[in-house]
Amino acid sequence: MAYELYYWDGIQGRGEFVRLALEEADAPYEDVARSPGGMQRMSRFLEGKEDQQMPFAPPFLKDGDLVISHVANILHHLGPRLDLAPDEEKGRTFVHGLQLTITDLVTEIHDTHHPLGVDDYYEDQKTEAKARSRAFLESRLPKFMGYFEKILSLNPAGPQHIYGDRLTYVDLSLFQLVEGLRYAFPKAMFSFESRIPLVRALHGTVKSRPNINRYLESDRRLPFNESGIFRHYPELDQPD
Known part of the structure; x- marks a missing residue:
């Protein structure tokens, strides 16, 4: 089914x-x-x-x-x-916690362009969005992504995956985070990614997987746009 x-x-x-x-x-x-x-x-x-x-x-x-x-x-x-989680309870619980941390980060990314709430248009909160984006790029993005970089570096099986020696759904979610952040903040990410080489390498590994690559090239993969979580407003990318 x-x-x-x-x-x-x-x-x-x-x-x-x-x-x-x-x-x-x-x-x-x-x-x-x-x-x-x-x-x-x-x-x-x-x-x-x-x-x-x-x-x-x-x-x-x-x-x-x-x-x-x-x-x-x-x-x-x-x-x-789907064989995308560790076999043991310890690992399943840990990666679930990582995914919940990603959930927190996604909320903060959304709030860069809607800091006052979803009921108001972006155009009605641009001043607040600039301030929120500046704080996010200077403080929150390094804190979150630095955490995932550290977790990769601590993996006893090597930094190719976030946990253990095989792919989990968290690896896929980290790929999506990098994709979305590159779309939303291309200038900021261009300079920031040198600080997270392991996350960047993981993104490349996931992108090259056959099923993921086919999906990305298909019409099932919708393009980013300014109606989703990751939105590109030039004035929010490294705001003055």
Whole structure:
């Protein structure tokens, strides 16, 4: 039975972290909102008309009679099933924590362009966004990415993967972080990436994987745009 992934059509957003895991594993799945009538199907879940397991917001995944919400929770569920998680409980718990840290970082990235909230247009909070982006690039980005760089350096199996000697869903999510940050802040990332050589190398390793490479070249991979989490506003890239 194919997995059913529910997320907004037209943007990569948080759903992309789940798509990358499904694509790497060559798992059968339906990107529901991109299919005929898919938005209506998703709305029924969000209105509580399908199941008591009503998600608060996309993304959510339907696996048989399970409805699983939140990216980290979805990947924690999929990881062992797609062979993208450690075999032992210690490792599974650790990589789940890493994914939750990525969730925190994604929120901070989103807030660079919407620091006052999602109900206001970006154009109505540009001054605040510049200040937020400056603080993010100077302080928060180095703190988060420096943490992942350190974790890679401490891997007893070598820095080719974030944990152990094989790919996990966190490796895929770190790839997506680098891709998104390069789109949103190309100038800042050009100078910053010299400080995270292991993360940069991991990004290249993931990108070259056959299933990921095919996915990136396909029309299933939506382009970044200014409606998603990662948005490129030139005035926020190394703001004065």
